Amino acid sequence: MNEKPGFILGSHNHIPIGSGDDEGEYLYATRLKPFIQTLNQYPKIPAALHYSGSLLTWLENSHPELTMLLGDMISRKQVEILGGGFYEPMMPLLPQSDKIGQIEMLTAYLRKKFGKRPQGCWIPGAAWEQQLVGVLNTCGMGYTFLDEDHFGVPESPDQAGLSAPVISENQGKISTVFPLAAALSWEFTRENPKAVLERLIRNLSPGALVTVFPNQLHPEDPGETPETTYGRFFEALAEASKNLEFTTPGKVYKTQGKLKKAYFPGDQERKFLIAFPEANGIYVKMIFTHSQINQLRGDKSRKQSAREELWKAQGYSLFCDADTHGGIRRSSFRKAAYKSILAAEKICRTGGKFVPSLLAFDFDLDGRPEYLFQDRNINCYVKSSGASIFELDYLPKTWNYLDTFSRRLDTLQMEPGIEDGYRRTAFVDRLVPPDFSFKDALEGRFAASRFCGKDSYELVEMDRSHGKAAFRLPVNKQAGTTPYLSWIEIEKSYVLKQDTLMVRYALINRGEAQSSFKFIPQLDLSFSGDGEELLKVYRSHAQDPEPAIRGGAEISNVRGIEFRDIKNELTLGLTADRDFNAWILPIRTKLKIRDTVTDQYQSTCLMPALALSLKSEERWETEFKLTISH
Numbered sequence: 231m232n233e234k235p236g237f238i239l240g241s242h243n244h245i246p247i248g249s250g251d252d253e254g255e256y257l258y259a260t261r262l263k264p265f266i267q268t269l270n271q272y273p274k275i276p277a278a279l280h281y282s283g284s285l286l287t288w289l290e291n292s293h294p295e296l297t298m299l300l301g302d303m304i305s306r307k308q309v310e311i312l313g314g315g316f317y318e319p320m321m322p323l324l325p326q327s328d329k330i331g332q333i334e335m336l337t338a339y340l341r342k343k344f345g346k347r348p349q350g351c352w353i354p355g356a357a358w359e360q361q362l363v364g365v366l367n368t369c370g371m372g373y374t375f376l377d378e379d380h381f382g383v384p385e386s387p388d389q390a391g392l393s394a395p396v397i398s399e400n401q402g403k404i405s406t407v408f409p410l411a412a413a414l415s416w417e418f419t420r421e422n423p424k425a426v427l428e429r430l431i432r433n434l435s436p437g438a439l440v441t442v443f444p445n446q447l448h449p450e451d452p453g454e455t456p457e458t459t460y461g462r463f464f465e466a467l468a469e470a471s472k473n474l475e476f477t478t479p480g481k482v483y484k485t486q487g488k489l490k491k492a493y494f495p496g497d498q499e500r501k502f503l504i505a506f507p508e509a510n511g512i513y514v515k516m517i518f519t520h521s522q523i524n525q526l527r528g529d530k531s532r533k534q535s536a537r538e539e540l541w542k543a544q545g546y547s548l549f550c551d552a553d554t555h556g557g558i559r560r561s562s563f564r565k566a567a568y569k570s571i572l573a574a575e576k577i578c579r580t581g582g583k584f585v586p587s588l589l590a591f592d593f594d595l596d597g598r599p600e601y602l603f604q605d606r607n608i609n610c611y612v613k614s615s616g617a618s619i620f621e622l623d624y625l626p627k628t629w630n631y632l633d634t635f636s637r638r639l640d641t642l643q644m645e646p647g648i649e650d651g652y653r654r655t656a657f658v659d660r661l662v663p664p665d666f667s668f669k670d671a672l673e674g675r676f677a678a679s680r681f682c683g684k685d686s687y688e689l690v691e692m693d694r695s696h697g698k699a700a701f702r703l704p705v706n707k708q709a710g711t712t713p714y715l716s717w718i719e720i721e722k723s724y725v726l727k728q729d730t731l732m733v734r735y736a737l738i739n740r741g742e743a744q745s746s747f748k749f750i751p752q753l754d755l756s757f758s759g760d761g762e763e764l765l766k767v768y769r770s771h772a773q774d775p776e777p778a779i780r781g782g783a784e785i786s787n788v789r790g791i792e793f794r795d796i797k798n799e800l801t802l803g804l805t806a807d808r809d810f811n812a813w814i815l816p817i818r819t820k821l822k823i824r825d826t827v828t829d830q831y832q833s834t835c836l837m838p839a840l841a842l843s844l845k846s847e848e849r850w851e852t853e854f855k856l857t858i859s860h
Contacts, residue, residue, distance in 0.1 A: 234475040235431075236439035236482070238408070239275065239467070240375075241265055242352055244282040244318045246547040246555050248566030253555075254288050258296070261446050262289070264456040266299060269308070272464050274471065276308050276478045280352035283316030283336045286343070297343070304344045310478040313337050313348030313371060319544040322359040322499045323513055325520050329362075332541050333369040349480050350374060354546035356410075358496035363400035373483050374405060375441065377412035380494045393438035395482065396492040406486065407494070408479055410441050418444040423466040431473045439482065502549055507653040508635050509549050509558045511620065512567050514594045516543055519571050522578045529581075536577040542570035556823045561832060564633050565758070572628040579625075588694045588726075594620075601692070601699045603726040608858065610726050617687035617701040617722050618655040624858050627798045632656055633756045634833040637819050648674035654754035654817065654833060657733055657854075658683040659703075659722070661715045664746045664841065668784040668813045671837055680706070680715040687722065698725045705740045717741030718844075731856040739844035746843040751854065753804065754817065756833040758797040765834070767814060768792040770805060776814070785812040791836060803857045804836065813837040 243262060245254050269277055279300075281289070289297050303309040315321065315332035316339065324332070333351060341347050350373035351366060358376060366374060373395065395408045417426045434440065449459045467476075503510040519540055526533045548567055551557045558564070586605045593600040593611060600620075603610040609623035622631045634654040639647060652658075662670075662679040670676075687701035700723035706716050721736040739745045757765045766775040767783070770790030776783050785791070790805035791812050815835040821828050842850055 233437045234473065235434040235436065236477050237470075237474040238278060238439065238441040238477060238479055238482070240278040240280070240312075240410075240441065240443040240479075242280045242443050243285055244354075245285045245288055246545050246563055247284055247317060247542050247570070248560070248563040249555065250562075251292075254285075254292060257285075258289070258293055260456050263293075263296060264460040266296060266303070268457065268460040268464050270299060270303060272468055273306075273308055275464065275467055275476050276310065278310045278312055278350075278479050280312035280314060282314070282318040283339055284318065286339065290343075301344050304346055310480045311340055311344060311346060311348055312350055312352050313340060313369075314352040315354065315541075315544075317541050317544060318354045318546050319541070320355070320357055320499060320546045320549040321353060321362060321365075322357050322497055323503075323516075323549060324544055325517070326361075326365065328520065328537070328541060328544065329365045330369055331537060332544070333365070333371065335538070335541070337369065349483060350406075355550060356380060357499050357546065358494050360398070360400045360493060360496060362496075363398050363405045364403045366405045367403040372406055373408060373479055375408045375410040375443075375479075376494060377410045379412070380496075381409050381492070382495075393435070393440070395439070395479075395486065395489060397489045398492055398494065406483055406489065407492065408441050408482075410443060412443075414440065415442045415444045418442060418463070419447055422450070423447075423463045424469070427466055427470040427474075431470065441479070499549060502551070506551065506558050508564065508633075510594065511633075511653070512543065512548055512564065512571075515568070515571050515621070516540065517595070518593060519574050519578070523574060526578060532577055532580070536574040539570045539574035539577065543567035543574075554824050556821050559635060559819060559821045559830070560823075561633070561635070561756070561830060564635075565629075565756075568623075568630040568633055569628045572623055572625055572630070576625055576628065586697070588692065588697050588699065590689075590692060601689075601724075603697060603699075603724065603731075605697075605726055605729070607729055608726065608731070610724070610731055612699060612724060613655075614687055614689065614701070616655065616658050616683040616685060617703070618658040618683060619724075620653065620655045622656060624798070624800065627800065629798055631755050631757075631802065634754045634817070635819055637817065640820075652681075652683050654835070655683070656753040656755070656856075657722075658752050659720060660750040660752055660837075661718055662748045662750060663715075664748060664843075666748055668782075668811075668839075671813050672782055672815060680718070682720065687720075690721075691723070696725070697727060698723060700724075714741060714743065714745045715747055717745065718747070729858050733854045733856070734851070735853070736849055736851045737842065737844065738849045739846055742846050744843060744845050746841075749840045749842055750813075750837045753836045753838075753856075754833040755793060755802060755836065757793070757795055759831055764796050766794045766796065767834075768794065770803060782813070782815045785814065788812055793834065793836075799860065801857075801859050803855075803859070804838070805855050805857075806838065807853045808840070810838040810840050813839055 313336050316335040319332050351371040353374050356377050395406050397404050398407050447459045503513055523536045547553045547555050589602040590599040601612040607625050611621040613620050636650040636654055637648050639649040659682040687703045690702045691700035703720040705719050717740045719738040719740050723734045725732040768775050769788050787809045793802040817833045817835050818829050819832050821830040
């Protein structure tokens with residue numbers, strides 16, 4: 231009698247940190263509840279389930295009845311629960327201790343909640359690096375899953391390499407890797423499950439093993455309930471049991487014979503950090519804070535609390551662009567990440583040992599120093615490229631006001647748009663022709679201007695005792711298409727004192743002829759949203775807000791602008807020692823959540839526009855103050 235082919239059914243679900251409660255309810259109603267309740271009606275069909283720690287915590291608080299049912303199914307061995315990183319982390323980007331810590335955190339949770347220690351684990355996004363073998367081995371995770379792309383074989387599940395698990399090794403430690411038929415899993419979500427199974431059975435050889443983790447199943451018609459959809463799916467599985475042997479990865483792992491050895495390509499995730507500097511900003515902040523946590527001594531509880539806050543900011547969804555939840559483009563994910571990282575940083579600073587400082591340090595790991603102003607309430611990080619501020623943290627509210635995202639021309643851009651081509655920061659300098667207008671700024675017509683955001687400013691002074699860093703940008707004869715702008719030299723200094731950042735400018739015309747232009751020290755500030763209930767823009771000391779939230783606005787002849795952050799109950803004020811015109815532009819980008827593309831607010835761009843006319847060797851100076859107050 232021929233041995234039946236083996237079939238492993240799995241399910242993976244997760245709620246990223248920063249998701250709304252409505253998203254949890256949607257996931258519960260459309261996937262979790264119908265899957266678990268229908269699986270419970272078919273006790274002869276086992277399943278391997280991976281639910282992230284953040285999802286399990288949400289379920290425990292919002293739908294404890296489902297976790298109780300899940301516990302019953304685990305007790306009777308119908309469900310095999312999988313471990314992994316508690317917050318669904320992007321494993322290759324994590325320090326070794328954080329990888330182990332996240333896995334052990336979920337393992338401890340599962341043992342306490344369900345009385346079972348997982349034998350295997352899930353790798354989020356199949357983001358693999360060979361060093362993970364040692365981590366899994368250390369954490370007692372005997373097996374994991376990788377899809378057919380990693381195995382380098384065709385998509386048919388009956389091909390050699392996709393019909394059995396393999397052994398993978400690194401530095402003397404081993405782990406079992408199950409081939410996950412990702413293409414077949416996708417077929418189950420789009421086609422009639424009975425037809426998919428019939429086709430599969432025809433193609434499978436005796437003794438082969440296929441592992442599928444289908445995502446959300448789609449109904450046959452728009453009016454069909456999720457319960458009906460999943461009922462049809464499990465009916466098809468029950469009928470196929472005549473020709474398939476349903477099993478779990480744990481059973482296969484315990485009874486495995488001699489397996490082939492395989493090594494897998496990986497470590498591609500760091501390329502994403504280059505393509506998306508916003509993700510790199512979170513990554514380097516994570517590494518920086520990890521180092522701070524490691525320096526804590528004598529208080530294990532405080533150290534562990536800081537670590538667990540940091541782990542919340544390591545989610546896979548932050549370091550990808552094709553995630554069904556929105557990925558790095560999603561403002562709420564980035565803000566939740568910074569909130570957790572800054573909370574960890576605050577824990578590190580408690581104990582009375584923190585001293586305000588100004589450091590020269592290669593923060594973003596590009597081989598060049600950045601200049602880090604660290605005060606009791608504010609972090610202000612300046613990069614030499616553009617001498618602009620790329621991170622502005624207000625620690626009492628654990629908020630980074632420079633958590634921005636650039637506009638891009640890509641697959642999500644449904645119509646022609648504006649591409650920034652740079653990471654949006656604060657006090658990035660522009661020189662534009664004298665007739666350049668607010669409308670030009672709205673429409674992105676900067677071709678004839680000089681953008682200094684990518685230019686290398688020279689450090690000319692670093693006064694740690696007074697918290698001052700000064701920079702100089704020499705003339706650039708190749709700057710832009712307007713030659714007279716290339717002869718403008720810029721001097722720029724920062725001083726941070728008691729929640730006030732002072733930015734002093736001096737512009738000198740080094741050309742032989744008089745030069746007329748507009749100077750724009752642009753700022754992008756990111757708030758929690760773009761509705762009137764979350765952000766209001768005022769002239770300084772004015773009573774009535776400006777209509778600048780969605781459509782943008784041009785405000786003439788002001789000495790200051792106030793952004794009133796309703797969520798954080800703070801006011802960010804920019805004032806100058808002379809009048810300026812304020813151009814305010816909301817920055818929005820495309821975002822895809824599940825199958826829906828939407829337009830999302832990312833930041834509010836403030837462009838102070840000052841008209842200048844400088845004679846040869848004439849020097850012009852001004853000072854701005856940026857304050858954060860309750």
